[in-house]
Amino acid sequence: MSPSPRAETTVGAGPAVEAWEALLRSQVALWRLLEADDVWEPITPREYDVLHTLGRCPDGRARIRDLHREVLLSQPSLSRLVERMAEAGLVAREPDPADGRGTVVVLTETGDRLRRRVGARHAESIRRTVGVALDEREQQALRLLCDKLRAGPRT
Numbered sequence: 001m002s003p004s005p006r007a008e009t010t011v012g013a014g015p016a017v018e019a020w021e022a023l024l025r026s027q028v029a030l031w032r033l034l035e036a037d038d039v040w041e042p043i044t045p046r047e048y049d050v051l052h053t054l055g056r057c058p059d060g061r062a063r064i065r066d067l068h069r070e071v072l073l074s075q076p077s078l079s080r081l082v083e084r085m086a087e088a089g090l091v092a093r094e095p096d097p098a099d100g101r102g103t104v105v106v107l108t109e110t111g112d113r114l115r116r117r118v119g120a121r122h123a124e125s126i127r128r129t130v131g132v133a134l135d136e137r138e139q140q141a142l143r144l145l146c147d148k149l150r151a152g153p154r155t
Contacts, residue, residue, distance in 0.1 A: 023149075033129055039121035043114060046073065047085055048122065051107065051115035054091065060107030063096055067105055090114060 035045050043051070053070045054060050064082065068075050082105050085091045090111035096102030107115070134142065 030129060034122070034125055037122075037125040039125050040118060043090070043118060046071075046081060047090065048115070048118050050078075050081065050085060050105075051090060051111050052119060054105060054107040055112065055115050055119075057107075060112065061104055063099075064103045064105055085111070 040048065049071050050067065053067060054062055057066075062070075064079065065075075067082075068078050071078060073081065082091060082093065082103075086093050089108055092106040092108055094104045094106060096104050130139065
């Protein structure tokens with residue numbers, strides 16, 4: 001039986017394409033496992049992503065456009081999510097002092113407490129998933145490779 005036309009588009013595409021596909025497919029598979037885990041209540045994984053990202057920012061503050069670079073949501077979807085989170089008291093929205101048209105999103109005390117509580121459960125879920133699949137040396141190598149990819153192409 002000959003391979004399907006779809007299979008031919010990636011077969012022999014080279015190590016960079018094969019590495020990308022392996023990374024993407026493993027990310028999708030792992031995310032589905034982690035997302036299905038019972039650790040998120042009372043927020044969603046997307047809300048946690050915003051809280052976690054803000055928790056890594058200086059003073060728990062980020063311009064909406066900078067936040068957008070870090071989360072997997074379109075800008076309009078992120079703006080709507082941030083609005084709902086502000087209504088729930090998890091974040092506050094302030095005008096950007098450097099650009100009056102922009103918005104700064106600020107992690108509130110309530111949001112930070114929730115981030116820490118959900119984050120501890122999420123970290124345990126990650127340890128049960130990734131920690132079982134990879135030994136410590138492999139985890140360190142994966143971190144190094146992902147950081148290198150995230151930094152962008154070498155020029």
